Amino acid sequence: MYQYNDFDRDFLAERNAQFRAQVERRIDGSLTEDEFKPLRLMNGLYLQLHAYMLRVAIPYGTLNGGQMDVLADIADKWDKGYGHFTTRQNIQYNWPKLKDVPDMLDVLGEVGMHAIQTSGNTIRNVTADHFAGAAKDEVADPRPTAELLRQWSTDHPEFQFLPRKFKLAVTGSANDRAVIKAHDIGIRLLTRDGAEGYQIIVGGGLGRTPMIGKVLREFLPKADLLPYCEAIVSVYNLLGRRDNKYKARIKITVHENGIETIRDLVEERFALLKPQFGGVDQKMLKDIEAQFALPEFKTGSVAVFKDAYHSDPVFRSWADTNLTAHKNDDYSIVSISIKKHGATPGDATSAQMREMAAIAREFAHNELRISHEQNVILPHVHKSHLPAIHARLKAVDLATANIGKISDIIACPGMDYCALATARSIPVAQQIATRFDELKLEHEIGDLKIKISGCINACGHHHVGHIGILGLDRAGVENYQITLGGDHTETAAVGERAGPGFAYDEIVPAIERLVGAYLENREDENERFIDAYRRLGLAPFKAALYPEVKADAA
Amino acid sequence: MSKPFTPKVVTANALLEGDVVYLTADDQWSRNLSDAEVIEDAAHGDLRLLDGSSQPDVVVGVYLIDVALEDGIPQPTHFREEFRTRGPSNYNHGKQSELV
Numbered sequence: 001m002y003q004y005n006d007f008d009r010d011f012l013a014e015r016n017a018q019f020r021a022q023v024e025r026r027i028d029g030s031l032t033e034d035e036f037k038p039l040r041l042m043n044g045l046y047l048q049l050h051a052y053m054l055r056v057a058i059p060y061g062t063l064n065g066g067q068m069d070v071l072a073d074i075a076d077k078w079d080k081g082y083g084h085f086t087t088r089q090n091i092q093y094n095w096p097k098l099k100d101v102p103d104m105l106d107v108l109g110e111v112g113m114h115a116i117q118t119s120g121n122t123i124r125n126v127t128a129d130h131f132a133g134a135a136k137d138e139v140a141d142p143r144p145t146a147e148l149l150r151q152w153s154t155d156h157p158e159f160q161f162l163p164r165k166f167k168l169a170v171t172g173s174a175n176d177r178a179v180i181k182a183h184d185i186g187i188r189l190l191t192r193d194g195a196e197g198y199q200i201i202v203g204g205g206l207g208r209t210p211m212i213g214k215v216l217r218e219f220l221p222k223a224d225l226l227p228y229c230e231a232i233v234s235v236y237n238l239l240g241r242r243d244n245k246y247k248a249r250i251k252i253t254v255h256e257n258g259i260e261t262i263r264d265l266v267e268e269r270f271a272l273l274k275p276q277f278g279g280v281d282q283k284m285l286k287d288i289e290a291q292f293a294l295p296e297f298k299t300g301s302v303a304v305f306k307d308a309y310h311s312d313p314v315f316r317s318w319a320d321t322n323l324t325a326h327k328n329d330d331y332s333i334v335s336i337s338i339k340k341h342g343a344t345p346g347d348a349t350s351a352q353m354r355e356m357a358a359i360a361r362e363f364a365h366n367e368l369r370i371s372h373e374q375n376v377i378l379p380h381v382h383k384s385h386l387p388a389i390h391a392r393l394k395a396v397d398l399a400t401a402n403i404g405k406i407s408d409i410i411a412c413p414g415m416d417y418c419a420l421a422t423a424r425s426i427p428v429a430q431q432i433a434t435r436f437d438e439l440k441l442e443h444e445i446g447d448l449k450i451k452i453s454g455c456i457n458a459c460g461h462h463h464v465g466h467i468g469i470l471g472l473d474r475a476g477v478e479n480y481q482i483t484l485g486g487d488h489t490e491t492a493a494v495g496e497r498a499g500p501g502f503a504y505d506e507i508v509p510a511i512e513r514l515v516g517a518y519l520e521n522r523e524d525e526n527e528r529f530i531d532a533y534r535r536l537g538l539a540p541f542k543a544a545l546y547p548e549v550k551a552d553a554a
Numbered sequence: 555m556s557k558p559f560t561p562k563v564v565t566a567n568a569l570l571e572g573d574v575v576y577l578t579a580d581d582q583w584s585r586n587l588s589d590a591e592v593i594e595d596a597a598h599g600d601l602r603l604l605d606g607s608s609q610p611d612v613v614v615g616v617y618l619i620d621v622a623l624e625d626g627i628p629q630p631t632h633f634r635e636e637f638r639t640r641g642p643s644n645y646n647h648g649k650q651s652e653l654v
Contacts, residue, residue, distance in 0.1 A: 026569075027569070027570065027611075029610075029611045030609055031612055033569075033614050033615075037629050047567055047572060047614055047615065048572070049574075049634075049637065049638055049644065050572070050573070050574055050638065050641050050649070051567075051572035051648075052572040080647055093640075095572075096572075097570060097571050097572070098570050098571070098572065099570060108641065223633065325634070344645075346643045349645075414646055415633075415634060415637055416637065416642035416643055424637075424643065426642075426643070426644045427643055427644065430644065473633075473634075474631070476631075476632055477633070478633060539605055
C-alpha cells in the first residue's frame with residue numbers, strides 16, 4: 001500500500017489547518033455561507049437534510065486495518081457509531097457537528113486519509129477495481145496508476161474550478177468491475193506487443209443524461225498517462241459548458257462536439273504538454289509501484305477449508321457466493337456483504353469496522369477494500385483461514401451469503417439523508433431484501449443486480465442495474481420508475497424504462513412480479529436475469545409489471 | 555381569483571449542528587415544528603423569511619414550507635418536510651428519538 005511521505009503529510013497538515021481557520025471564520029461570522037460553501041465542499045463537507053455530512057475518500061478503495069480502526073473511532077467519537085460506504089469508494093458520516101470537522105480531518109490525516117475533493121467541481125476520488133492486485137483475470141494492478149492520478153489531481157491548480165465534477169476510474173482487467181464506461185475518464189490497463197499502456201475512455205456518466213463512455217485512445221503508452229489526462233481535462237475545462245449545470249459534464253461536451261473533435265483537441269494539447277512532464281511522473285510511478293508489491297503469500301495446506309466446505313452447509317453457501325478466484329490458487333478473495341437482509345446497504349457499525357480490521361490484520365495481510373457495490377473486500381486470504389473468518393464474521397452479522405444476488409442491492413442514501421433526493425431508496429432496498437429472504441428464492445434467482453437511486457443524479461447507478469429503480473416526487477408523492485437491461489460491466493448498457501412508475505407501497509410487489517416472470521421464462525437456471533431479458537426483450541417483463549393493462553387490452 | 559394561501563412556516567438548518575430548525579414568533583429557532591410561528595398571509599411570509607435570513611450566524615438555508623393545521627398544530631404537507639421533522643427512517647435516531 002502507498003505510504004505517505006513527508007510531502008504528503010505536510011501538505012495535508014497545512015490544508016487541514018487552512019480549513020480549520022475557515023471553519024472558525026464561518027462560526028465567528030467573518031465568512032458568509034455563500035463564501036464558506038465552496039470551501040467546505042472542497043473539503044468534503046455537505047449540509048444534508050438533517051445534519052452535516054462528511055465524505056471521506058478511500059482512494060481506489062484500499063485501506064489497512066489501522067485506517068479502518070480510525071474510521072470506526074471517528075464514527076464513535078463524532079458521529080452516531082456507524083458509517084456509510086458509497087458507490088465511489090468513499091465513507092460518509094451523517095451526523096458531524098461543524099466545529100468538530102477539523103478535528104475529524106486531523107485524525108484522518110494521521111493515518112494518511114483525507115476528504116479533499118470529495119465534492120465540488122474538481123477531480124474526485126479516483127476509484128479502481130476492488131479486486132485490484134488479487135484478481136486472477138488481471139493484466140496489472142490498477143492502484144499505482146490510481147495513486148499517481150490521485151497525487152496529480154489533488155489540489156491541481158488548473159482544475160479546482162471545472163465546469164462540473166469530474167470522475168476517474170481505473171481497471172487492470174478486461175472484466176470491468178470499476179464501471180469505467182460510466183466515468184468522465186475510464187482507464188483500462190493493457191499490454192500491446194509486450195508494451196504496457198492504457199485504453200482511454202471518455203464521456204461516460206449516469207445522472208440525468210446517461211451516456212456510455214467512448215474510446216478516445218485505443219492504446220496510450222504508459223509513460224503518456226498524465227500529460228494525456230491533463231490534456232483531456234484542460235480541453236474540457238475550456239470547452240465544457242458553464243451556462244447550464246445540466247449540460248456541464250464532459251459527457252455532454254463529447255456529445256455536442258463529437259468524439260473526433262475532442263480527440264483532435266486533446267491530441268493537440270497533449271503534444272504541448274508532453275515535454276513539460278519530462279519523466280518525473282514516471283519516476284514517481286516507479287516509486288509508487290514498489291509500494292504496491294504483493295504481500296508474501298503463505299503456503300500450506302488448505303485441507304481445513306475443504307473439510308469445512310464439505311461438512312458445513314452454511315459455510316459452503318457463503319463460500320460459493322462470497323468468494324472469488326485469486327491469482328494464487330491457495331488464496332481467495334473474500335467479499336464481506338454489508339447487505340444483511342433488512343439492513344441499510346453500505347452501513348457498517350463501528351464494532352463491525354473494528355472486527356473487519358482485526359480480521360484483516362490476523363488473516364489477510366492487513367488489507368481491506370471498499371467496493372463500489374458498497375461491500376468490503378479482503379483481497380488476500382489463504383484458504384485455510386476461511387472457516388475462522390466466516391465464524392468471526394457471523395458473530396457480527398457480516399456473513400450474509402448474498403454477493404451478486406437480489407439482496408446485494410446498491411442504494412444511495414435517498415431522502416432518508418440526502419438534500420437532493422426526491423424519494424427514499426434505503427427502505428425500498430430493505431424491503432426487497434427482506435421479502436426475497438422470506439420467499440427463500442434468493443439463490444434460486446441467481447445473479448441479479450438491483451440498483452436504486454433516490455433522484456435523477458443516479459448515485460445508486462440505477463441506469464446500469466439489471467433492474468434499476470429510480471425514486472421520484474410525482475405531485476408530492478414518492479413514485480418509483482423501473483428500468484431493465486442495464487449493465488455495469490465491460491459490456492455496459494443503459495437500462496430501458498419499463499413503463500409508468502409505482503407508488504411506494506407498490507414497488508416491492510412489482511419487483512416480485514418481475515422476478516416471477518423471469519423464473520417462468522428463463523431457459524434454465526444458468527440463464528441469468530439479464531441474459532433472459534436480452535433474449536426475450538421487454539414484453540414478458542412488461543406484461544408482469546402491468547397485468548391490468550394486459551387485462552384491459554384482452 | 556387567486557389560489558387561497560397555504561399556511562407556512564420558516565425553516566432552516568442550524569449552523570453549528572446542522573439540525574433542522576423552525577422560526578418561532580419571538581425570533582427563536584426551535585427543533586420542534588409545533589413551536590413554529592404559523593404564517594397566514596403571503597406578505598407576512600416574505601417578511602418572516604427575511605427575518606430568518608438575517609441570522610446567518612445561527613442558521614443556514616432558510617426557506618418557507620407549507621403546513622396544514624391539525625388541532626392548531628402545524629404539520630408538513632410534503633413528505634420531504636415530514637422526514638425533516640423526524641429524521642431517517644432506517645434507524646430510530648435523529649429527531650424522532652431526541653425530541654420525545
